[in-house]
Amino acid sequence: MSREDGRANNHLREITAKVGIIKNAKGSAFFKIGKTAAYAAVYGPRELHPKFLQNPKTGVLRCYYSMMPFSGVGERIRPGPNRRAKEISLVTEKALLPVVDLSDYPNAVVDVFIEVPQADAGTRCAGICAAAMALADAGLRMKDIPVSIACGLVNGEVVADLTYNEEASEGAVDLPICILPRTGEITLLQMDGKISKEKLMEAIELGKKVSHDLAQNLRNALLEKYIDLDNNHNKEDTK
Amino acid sequence: MGLLVENKNIVIPGDIIAEGMDYLPGENAFREGENLISSRIGLVSVDGRAIKIIPLSGTYRPRAGDRIICKVIDVTYSGWRVDTNTAYSAMLSMSEATSSYIERGSDLTKIFGIGDYILAKITNVTGQNLIDITLKGLGLHKLHPGRVIEISPVKVPRVIGKQGSMVTMIKNATETQITVGQNGLIWLRGRDPEKELIAVEAIRKIERDAHKQGLTDTMQAFLKEKVGDFNTTSLSDYEGGDQNE
Numbered sequence: 001m002s003r004e005d006g007r008a009n010n011h012l013r014e015i016t017a018k019v020g021i022i023k024n025a026k027g028s029a030f031f032k033i034g035k036t037a038a039y040a041a042v043y044g045p046r047e048l049h050p051k052f053l054q055n056p057k058t059g060v061l062r063c064y065y066s067m068m069p070f071s072g073v074g075e076r077i078r079p080g081p082n083r084r085a086k087e088i089s090l091v092t093e094k095a096l097l098p099v100v101d102l103s104d105y106p107n108a109v110v111d112v113f114i115e116v117p118q119a120d121a122g123t124r125c126a127g128i129c130a131a132a133m134a135l136a137d138a139g140l141r142m143k144d145i146p147v148s149i150a151c152g153l154v155n156g157e158v159v160a161d162l163t164y165n166e167e168a169s170e171g172a173v174d175l176p177i178c179i180l181p182r183t184g185e186i187t188l189l190q191m192d193g194k195i196s197k198e199k200l201m202e203a204i205e206l207g208k209k210v211s212h213d214l215a216q217n218l219r220n221a222l223l224e225k226y227i228d229l230d231n232n233h234n235k236e237d238t239k
Numbered sequence: 240m241g242l243l244v245e246n247k248n249i250v251i252p253g254d255i256i257a258e259g260m261d262y263l264p265g266e267n268a269f270r271e272g273e274n275l276i277s278s279r280i281g282l283v284s285v286d287g288r289a290i291k292i293i294p295l296s297g298t299y300r301p302r303a304g305d306r307i308i309c310k311v312i313d314v315t316y317s318g319w320r321v322d323t324n325t326a327y328s329a330m331l332s333m334s335e336a337t338s339s340y341i342e343r344g345s346d347l348t349k350i351f352g353i354g355d356y357i358l359a360k361i362t363n364v365t366g367q368n369l370i371d372i373t374l375k376g377l378g379l380h381k382l383h384p385g386r387v388i389e390i391s392p393v394k395v396p397r398v399i400g401k402q403g404s405m406v407t408m409i410k411n412a413t414e415t416q417i418t419v420g421q422n423g424l425i426w427l428r429g430r431d432p433e434k435e436l437i438a439v440e441a442i443r444k445i446e447r448d449a450h451k452q453g454l455t456d457t458m459q460a461f462l463k464e465k466v467g468d469f470n471t472t473s474l475s476d477y478e479g480g481d482q483n484e
Contacts, residue, residue, distance in 0.1 A: 105368070142279070180253075
């Protein structure tokens with residue numbers, strides 16, 4: 001059976017990615033996939049207070065995820081932290097931490113703010129993609145640019161990048177997944193619904209497959225900020 | 240096998256720069272098995288067998304010997320705590336601040352008050368990024384009333400230019416005193432407020448076009464258009480802080 005918007009099962013929605021859009025932030029990015037959009041802004045490394053939160057061995061990464069009041073399809077969303085936002089902030093942090101190296105900044109903190117202006121499922125994944133680009137834009141040391149996408153089961157078929165209607169359909173399974181494209185390592189895996197072992201493995205494999213496309217999108221966005229730099233950097237003129 | 244990107248290409252974190260054991264990872268690069276991988280956004284710089292990444296963005300990392308512009312944020316019993324435009328504040332002790340005699344229990348705000356800017360030199364940075372600074376040295380002093388602007392620290396070398404040529408040109412053209420701190424803070428004070436604003440505009444332009452070739456010529460044309468003819472050859476009378484070694 002074909003999907004509601006006519007996509008093939010392994011097709012993603014249209015992607016827009018931009019880097020360096022928030023001037024006051026050290027790094028920032030915008031990521032849009034279909035109707036789901038996310039902004040991410042990185043501030044820091046900066047001093048961490050209260051002091052007991054400091055880690056003398058490495059810097060601390062803090063993520064804040066938030067949906068804007070009328071971003072969803074239903075009623076107005078009350079802004080500010082709630083149970084769901086706190087959970088997503090936590091899993092975002094855990095998904096990004098394995099790639100970000102903050103050992104140069106002991107006792108300091110790097111804050112990542114993710115804001116979702118418009119949602120059509122897969123907001124945590126869009127948030128992670130935006131945050132990954134923003135962290136790279138901030139010039140932090142990273143092992144890789146992680147990419148995140150929701151796979152799942154709709155009408156018994158394994159599909160990538162679910163929309164809200166698909167996610168809300170009966171028997172649907174939602175499987176947000178964050179992958180490091182170079183190594184194929186998984187830093188986030190959550191699931192909502194019931195799925196067989198075989199279908200689960202199939203969905204994860206599909207996630208890995210589409211992650212390469214996604215990674216290319218993020219890569220291009222990061223390069224676009226500097227693209228006219230290529231081979232133009234005149235080292236002689238610098239001190 | 241070998242190098243997968245060209246010298247001066249832009250790479251992002253996670254890009255494989257070279258395969259095999261022929262090359263060695265330098266700054267902002269690391270080895271993973273057979274591959275050499277970039278860990279920051281920047282330009283590839285191949286120097287013999289070593290590959291490093293020259294970062295295009297990022298915060299200032301304190302280094303001993305750098306001259307930086309700091310802001311006094313607290314006054315304590317024995318000195319001043321200053322903001323260094325990094326994640327770490329630094330302590331300026333009384334003995335490093337002045338050589339004149341300070342009486343026990345005297346009011347330290349008479350020397351530097353909260354909110355004052357100073358041009359200081361980093362004497363030591365520890366592994367935990369604790370910063371020691373001093374005001375004892377040539378040209379180190381409290382900055383007079385003026386304007387302090389912030390630019391990206393990776394662009395500072397372009398603003399200064401070769402042997403300070405760029406900043407000297409702006410000083411000459413706009414008759415403005417300019418002091419550039421390695422931490423990305425720049426202090427300016429002009430005779431003419433209008434010209435001071437032109438100097439700010441010029442610095443912002445350098446920051447924006449830092450990667451472009453022929454920046455000196457572009458800036459010369461820009462300044463000529465804004466202020467008319469100016470002396471481009473002689474040393475500046477507007478040395479102000481004089482930041483360049």
